[in-house]
Amino acid sequence: xxxxxxxxxxxxxxxxxxxxxxxxxxxxxxxxxxxxxxxxxxxxxxxxxxxxxxxxxxxxxxxxxxxxxxxxxxxxxxxxxxxxxxxxxxxxxxxxxxxxxxxxxxxxxxxxxxxxxxxxxxxxxxxxxxxxxxxxxxxxxxxxxxxxxxxxxxxxxxxxxxxxxxxxxxxxxxxxxxxxxxxxxxxxxxxxxxxxxxxxxxxxxxxxxxxxxxxxxxxxxxxxxxxxxxxxxxxx
Amino acid sequence: xxxxxxxxxxxxxxxxxxxxxxxxxxxxxxxxxxxxxxxxxxxxxxxxxxxxxxxxxxxxxxxxxxxxxxxxxxxxxxxxxxxxxxxxxxxxxxxxxxxxxxxxxxxxxxxxxx
Numbered sequence: 581x582x583x584x585x586x587x588x589x590x591x592x593x594x595x596x597x598x599x600x601x602x603x604x605x606x607x608x609x610x611x612x613x614x615x616x617x618x619x620x621x622x623x624x625x626x627x628x629x630x631x632x633x634x635x636x637x638x639x640x641x642x643x644x645x646x647x648x649x650x651x652x653x654x655x656x657x658x659x660x661x662x663x664x665x666x667x668x669x670x671x672x673x674x675x676x677x678x679x680x681x682x683x684x685x686x687x688x689x690x691x692x693x694x695x696x697x698x699x700x701x702x703x704x705x706x707x708x709x710x711x712x713x714x715x716x717x718x719x720x721x722x723x724x725x726x727x728x729x730x731x732x733x734x735x736x737x738x739x740x741x742x743x744x745x746x747x748x749x750x751x752x753x754x755x756x757x758x759x760x761x762x763x764x765x766x767x768x769x770x771x772x773x774x775x776x777x778x779x780x781x782x783x784x785x786x787x788x789x790x791x792x793x794x795x796x797x798x799x800x801x802x803x804x805x806x807x808x809x810x811x812x813x814x815x816x
Numbered sequence: 817x818x819x820x821x822x823x824x825x826x827x828x829x830x831x832x833x834x835x836x837x838x839x840x841x842x843x844x845x846x847x848x849x850x851x852x853x854x855x856x857x858x859x860x861x862x863x864x865x866x867x868x869x870x871x872x873x874x875x876x877x878x879x880x881x882x883x884x885x886x887x888x889x890x891x892x893x894x895x896x897x898x899x900x901x902x903x904x905x906x907x908x909x910x911x912x913x914x915x916x917x918x919x920x921x922x923x924x925x926x927x928x929x930x
Contacts, residue, residue, distance in 0.1 A: 584842055584929045589833055593825050593846075593921045676818055707818040709853035710921070735900040736853045739915065768902050771911030 597711050600679035604714025609804055611692035614797040615699065617677075617713050619737060620721035621730075622703030625747040627655045628780035629721065630700055634662035636790055641695040646685050648677040648702045655700065665689070676707035679714055696797065705730075709737040716800055723748040724757035731765040738766060743774040745789065750779040819858040822921070823866035823877075829923055831871040841872040843927040846879050849920035850900050856881060884918030 592598065608615050618626050630645060637643045644665040647655045656668035669677060669685045682699060691697060699715060701708045720741035722730045725748060731738045738744065744766050752759070759777075766773055776792070778785035826844060834841045848856060856879050863877040884897045888905035894916055895905050903912050 582929050584927050585839075587833065587837055587926045587928050589829075589923050589925055591829055591833075591923045593822055593829065593923060596825065674818075674821070706853060710818060710822075732901045736851050739851055739900070739903070740853075767911070768904070769900065771903050771913040773913075 594710065594712075597679050600683060601712035601714040604679055604683055605716075608691060608697070608714060608716070609800075611694070612801065612804075613691045613694040613697050614717075614800055615697045615713075615715040616717045616719060616793070617699040617701055617715040618719050618721060619701045619705065619708045619741065620703060620723075620747075621705045621726065624703070624721045624723045624726065625780055626700050626703070626721055627658055629745070629747055629778060630698055631659055631662050632780045632783065632786060633698065633790070633793075634659060634664045636786065637696060637793075638662065638664050642693060643696045643698070644689070644694050645698040645700060646682060647700040648681070650675070650702060671702055675702055675704050676711055677701050677713060678711050682713050696793075705734040705737045709740045717742045717796060719743045719745055721745045721747050724752045724762075725755050728758050728761040729765050731762075731769045735769040738769045738773070741770070741773070743776065743792075744770075746775065746777040748779060748781075749777045749784060750781050819854060819862040820865060822854055823859060823862035826863065826877070826923060827866045827870045827872060830875065830926055833926055834872065834928055837926075837928050839928040839930040841875045841926055842929050843876045843878050844872075844923060845925040845927075846877060847920045847922045847924050848879050848881050849918040850881070850884055851915065851918040852921040854921055880924075882917065882920055885916045886912035887914040887916050888912050889914075 620626050634643055634645060645659055646667050646669055647659060648669040648671055649655055650671055653668040656666045659666040667685050669681050699713055718741045720737055763775060766775055776789045778789055830841050830844045848854060860877060867873055867875055884900055885894050886897055886903060888895050888910055890908050890910040891905060905912050
C-alpha cells in the first residue's frame, strides 16, 4: 500500500527573485548609486515626471534610467531627450519587472559611475508589488485624475512603497480633486508615509521632491560608511 | 497576472524537493499573506496550468490564507487586522505602520507518497 507523508519545507516562493534583489542591492551600495523605482497604473505620468527629474538632476548628478514596458521603446526614446543614459526593458507578456531583468539590463553599464539610477516599472499597480528590485526607495505614483481612493483599492502596492507621489496636480481643479481625502486614503493603508505632489507640466512641487530625494541619498551614503570601513571595502 | 510565473516556481520547488525525498507529490501546502500581492483564486487556476507536464501533474495546491498582523506601539502588542484598507489597531485605534506578518508566499509542506 502507498504511504503519504507530510514533509515540512518552509521555502519562500520568491527566493530566486529575493536572492537576485539582494545581490543587486549589495552591488548598488558598493557602487554608491542610489536607486529609486517607480510604480503606478498605466498613464499616471511616470515618464513625464521622470523626464523632469532626470533633466533637473543631471545638472549636478550622474543619473540614468531603466524603463520597463510590455512593448515598444517609446518611453526610452522620450526619456533619452533628457540627455541621460536610458535603457528600455521590454518585458513581452510579463506584467512587472523582476530583479533578474534589472541585472541583465545593467550588463555593459557601470553603475559605479552613477549617483542616481531610476527604474520605471511596467504600468501596473498589482504585480510589481511582489518583486523586490534591489532599490533603495520604491515610490508609488497616482494622478489626481485617478480618484482619491486609489490607495484603498490597491493597498498592497502602497503598503510596500516608501513614498507616494500625487501627479498631474495642475489638473486638480478641473477634476475637483479632494486632496484631504487622498491623503486620508494613503495614511490609512500606510500610516506615516511620506507624500509628495507634483506637476510635471508646470514643475510645481518638484523642488520639495528633489530635495527629499537628495537628502535620502545622503542619508544612505552616511549609513553606508561605517559598514564599508568594517568590511575594508570603503572607497576613499 | 503574475500568478502563473509564481505557480511555476512553486511546481519547480516542489518537484526538486520530491526528487530529493524520493516519491510523488500529492499536495503542496502554501501559506499566503494578503500583502504578498498574490490572489488566491488566480494562483489556484494558474497552478492547474503550471502542474501540467511537470513531475507532479496531479498534485493539489492547498492554500492557507494568513491575516495581516501589525505591531501596535500604543498597546505594545501584536494585532491581527480585519482589513488591509485600514492599518489601525483594532483595539485602541492607533495607526500601525509596522507590519509583522502578512507578506507570506511560502511553501510550508509537501505531501509525498512513497
